[in-house]
Each structure stands twice: as structure tokens, then as C-alpha cells.
Amino acid sequence: MSFSLTQLIEARQADQYDLHIKYISPHMARVQKIIGFDKIYARGEGAYLWDVDGVRYLDLLAGYSVFNLGRGHPAVKQAMLEYLDLERPTLVKMDCPLLAGLLAEELVRRMPPGLDAIFFANSGADAVDTAIKFARYATKRPRVLYLDHSFHGLTLGTLSINGGEAFKKGFEPLIPGATMVKMNDLETLEKELRKGDVGAFIVEPIQGKGVYVPDDNYLPEAQRLCRKHGAQFICDEVQMGLGRAGKFLCCEHWNLEPDMVTIAKSLGGGYVPVSAVIMRREINNKVFGHLKRAQVHSTTFGQNDMGMAAGLATLHVMDEEKIVERSATVGAKLLAKLSALKDRHEMIADVRGKGLVIGIEFRPPTNLAMRAAWTAIEAAEKGLFTQLVVMSLMRDHRMMTQVGGPGVNITKLLPPLIIGDEEVDMITNAFDQIMDETRNLKGRVWATSGELIKQAMTG
Numbered sequence: 001m002s003f004s005l006t007q008l009i010e011a012r013q014a015d016q017y018d019l020h021i022k023y024i025s026p027h028m029a030r031v032q033k034i035i036g037f038d039k040i041y042a043r044g045e046g047a048y049l050w051d052v053d054g055v056r057y058l059d060l061l062a063g064y065s066v067f068n069l070g071r072g073h074p075a076v077k078q079a080m081l082e083y084l085d086l087e088r089p090t091l092v093k094m095d096c097p098l099l100a101g102l103l104a105e106e107l108v109r110r111m112p113p114g115l116d117a118i119f120f121a122n123s124g125a126d127a128v129d130t131a132i133k134f135a136r137y138a139t140k141r142p143r144v145l146y147l148d149h150s151f152h153g154l155t156l157g158t159l160s161i162n163g164g165e166a167f168k169k170g171f172e173p174l175i176p177g178a179t180m181v182k183m184n185d186l187e188t189l190e191k192e193l194r195k196g197d198v199g200a201f202i203v204e205p206i207q208g209k210g211v212y213v214p215d216d217n218y219l220p221e222a223q224r225l226c227r228k229h230g231a232q233f234i235c236d237e238v239q240m241g242l243g244r245a246g247k248f249l250c251c252e253h254w255n256l257e258p259d260m261v262t263i264a265k266s267l268g269g270g271y272v273p274v275s276a277v278i279m280r281r282e283i284n285n286k287v288f289g290h291l292k293r294a295q296v297h298s299t300t301f302g303q304n305d306m307g308m309a310a311g312l313a314t315l316h317v318m319d320e321e322k323i324v325e326r327s328a329t330v331g332a333k334l335l336a337k338l339s340a341l342k343d344r345h346e347m348i349a350d351v352r353g354k355g356l357v358i359g360i361e362f363r364p365p366t367n368l369a370m371r372a373a374w375t376a377i378e379a380a381e382k383g384l385f386t387q388l389v390v391m392s393l394m395r396d397h398r399m400m401t402q403v404g405g406p407g408v409n410i411t412k413l414l415p416p417l418i419i420g421d422e423e424v425d426m427i428t429n430a431f432d433q434i435m436d437e438t439r440n441l442k443g444r445v446w447a448t449s450g451e452l453i454k455q456a457m458t459g
């Protein structure tokens with residue numbers, strides 16, 4: 001009998017959570033059940049998902065920014081089908097593939113001045129690990145500085161520059177020479193740089209976990225200090241790049257000229273994992289600068305034709321549909337409308353972001369009875385109030401969001417960059433209604449707090 005993916009999915013769809021419980025991650029499956037996210041999705045298109053019963057959900061996670069163009073963009077899909085039909089020889093290895101060269105050319109055109117050499121990899125962490133290695137080699141200095149709250153991936157190298165303890169605990173020892181500094185603290189940054197052993201300072205121009213936006217002078221000054229003290233200034237644009245923050249690269253908000261930039265996620269158009277480090281030519285020359293060193297750093301699937309084709313189609317669509325401009329204008333509308341909710345709902349402490357990355361931070365209410373409810377749930381686990389909001393968004397408004405990091409009362413919106421006015425209104429109305437409902441302690445929002453507290457206590 002021939003293999004049919006369609007038949008296989010039809011026959012086994014109902015088993016998906018059980019298979020994960022048995023073979024992959026029972027805990028993840030349990031979490032999804034507890035918070036009411038245990039849906040069986042059958043279709044995805046644009047900014048929406050549909051479950052097997054035909055219920056539609058607005059996807060405000062976008063695969064953590066993989067689906068900037070929405071799911072199943074017809075032009076990228078067409079490029080994928082065309083690629084399969086062409087039957088081109090990919091991963092020959094001992095050649096210089098055309099599509100990688102073309103994608104490199106397109107990316108360089110969109111970079112800040114001076115970035116004209118590329119290394120292609122497969123994932124965000126893979127790209128960041130590469131940047132760390134290259135910075136060490138190029139500067140002959142071992143140390144890497146990173147920010148509190150930072151997230152650069154979860155491989156051993158990138159975990160070493162993670163700005164929170166939750167991910168690191170128990171995986172030590174991590175790579176030596178990684179030192180955390182606080183965002184906006186230029187004095188400590190310079191103190192560390194002055195030691196003369198720092199190879200790189202790596203930053204997300206806007207931090208994904210918690211959506212922390214630096215003070216306006218911070219990144220330009222940090223870049224200046226890195227230059228002054230001979231350290232590489234690396235912008236990790238894996239999440240904020242490719243239009244997410246309303247510019248092609250988020251670092252353009254401050255006219256930065258980093259030594260290296262990392263990108264990934266939506267570069268593959270939602271079809272293929274592909275990432276890249278774009279760097280100054282001299283860094284590339286130092287690392288690979290001898291015929292014997294030509295393969296000193298590589299990865300098997302780097303430069304694969306399918307990923308490169310997806311990248312080329314993605315950049316084409318971004319230009320054609322003015323995706324970056326759209327992210328900036330629609331994002332500004334959403335930010336303004338959500339910010340206006342602060343006047344009506346005191347529990348909304350802050351609404352921040354740029355383009356279509358928006359963080360909404362909650363704080364305890366002043367009303368005594370409500371405050372007691374907040375304290376009870378937050379005592380069980382910090383950030384659980386936001387989990388109630390996330391659950392309400394899913395249950396009552398069919399919108400998928402997430403708590404914006406471990407132990408924080410922040411939810412992050414990361415919608416596909418193709419959303420429009422309709423979605424802006426849907427999102428704003430949903431938050432407005434949910435915050436209204438929090439005033440009723442017997443209402444729907446607080447209804448699941450007992451169960452969440454129980455689960456947090458029993459683990």
C-alpha cells in the first residue's frame with residue numbers, strides 16, 4: 001500500500017495528545033489540558049487556525065514569529081511547490097549553490113551599512129551560537145556580555161547568555177566567560193568592557209521575553225562603547241527582525257550599525273527552518289581566512305535549496321505587500337487602542353512595544369476583595385493572574401496568546417504582520433471585556449483560579 005499522509009492524519013488525529021503523553025512530553029500535554037489549550041487544529045490560513053469542529057482561532061503567537069506572513073501564504077507556497085517540481089540537486093556540499101548566493105545578495109541589500117558577509121544556519125540558537133564563536137575568534141577574547149531578561153535560545157551556548165535563572169538551573173556548568181549586565185546600565189557595561197577581555201556584547205534590540213524596550217540612548221551608546229573597547233556589538237534579531245517591530249530590522253529604530261546580526265524564524269516563510277548571521281566581511285575573513293579553514297564552521301543543512309527558496313519568496317512578498325510598513329501602521333493603531341484601556345482598567349500597568357510586538361503588563365488591583373484574589377493566585381505562582389487572562393482569551397474570545405515569560409505578569413502579542421483593523425478591534429474588545437469581567441470575583445475570569453492554584457501547588 002502506498003503512503004498517504006492524508007489517510008494517516010485522518011486515522012490518527014484523535015491520538016495526538018496521547019502520543020505526546022506517551023512519547024514526547026506528558027508535562028506539556030498536561031499544561032495544555034489544564035489551561036484549555038488542548039485543541040486539535042485541522043487547518044491554518046493567514047492569521048487564523050481552525051480546529052476539527054471548524055471553530056476559528058486568532059493566532060496571536062504566530063509560531064513565535066515564524067508566521068509573519070500568515071500561514072500558507074500563496075506566493076511562498078507556490079515557490080515551495082515550484083521548487084519540488086524543479087528537482088534541483090540540493091546539498092551537493094562540494095559546490096557553491098546559486099540560491100544561497102541569491103538570498104545572501106537580497107539580505108545584504110536590506111542590512112545596515114557594513115554587513116556584507118553571511119553564514120546560513122538552521123535555527124535561531126544555531127545562528128547565535130555561530131555569532132558567539134565568530135566574535136571570540138575574530139577578537140581573540142573569550143567573554144560575552146548579555147542582558148538580564150534576555151533570550152537567545154536554549155542550546156548550551158545560548159543558554160549561557162540567557163538572562164533568567166529559570167531556564168538555566170540544573171544545566172550548569174555553562175560556557176565560561178558569559179557575564180550578565182542590566183539593560184540601561186551603561187556604567188556597568190563600560191566597566192566590564194574596560195577589562196579588555198570582552199569579545200562581544202549581544203542584545204535583542206527589544207527583548208522578546210517581557211517585551212522590554214531600552215531607553216532611547218542605551219543601544220547607540222552601548223554600540224559606541226563596544227567600538228571604543230574593541231568588542232563586537234551583536235544584534236539578535238531572531239524574533240524582532242523581518243518586520244516584527246515595524247522596521248526590517250528592529251535595530252533600525254536607533255540607526256544602529258552592529259558588527260553582526262542574527263535572523264531566523266519567518267525567514268523560511270513558515271515552511272522551512274532557516275537562519276542566518278550577517279556580519280562584517282572582516283569577521284568572516286578572520287574565521288575562514290585560509291584555504292585550510294574553509295570548513296572550520298558549518299552545518300549540514302545550511303544553505304539548503306528549499307530554505308533558500310523560501311527565504312527568497314518571503315523577502316519578495318515582504319516587498320510586494322509592504323509588510324514592514326503594515327506592521328508599523330497596524331501596530332501603532334493596536335498599541336494606541338490597547339494603551340487607551342489603561343484609563344479604564346487599573347490592573348493594566350503598562351502597554352509597550354513597537355510594530356506588532358506588544359507587551360501588556362498587569363498589576364494588583366486596589367479594591368480589597370480583588371486584591372485578596374490576586375494575592376492568593378500570585379502566592380501560588382507568580383504570573384498566574386496573566387494565565388487567567390490568557391485562558392479567558394482562548395475560552396471566550398478564541399485567541400491564542402501566552403504568558404510573556406517565567407514568573408511575570410505580562411502577556412505578549414505577536415500576531416502575523418498581515419492583520420488589519422478588524423483584528424485590532426477584536427483584540428482590543430477582548431481585553432476590554434476580560435478586564436471588565438475581572439471585577440466580578442464570581443465571574444468567568446476568576447472561575448478557574450482555584451484549579452490553577454491547586455495545580456501550581458501540586459506541580
Ligand SMILES: Cc1ncc(COP(=O)(O)O)c(C=O)c1O
Nearest residue numbers: 123124125151152153208238239
Ligand atoms: C531573540 C531570540 N534569539 C534566539 C532564539 C532561538 O531561536 P530558536 O528557537 O530557533 O533556536 C529565539 C527564540 O525565540 C529568540 O527569540
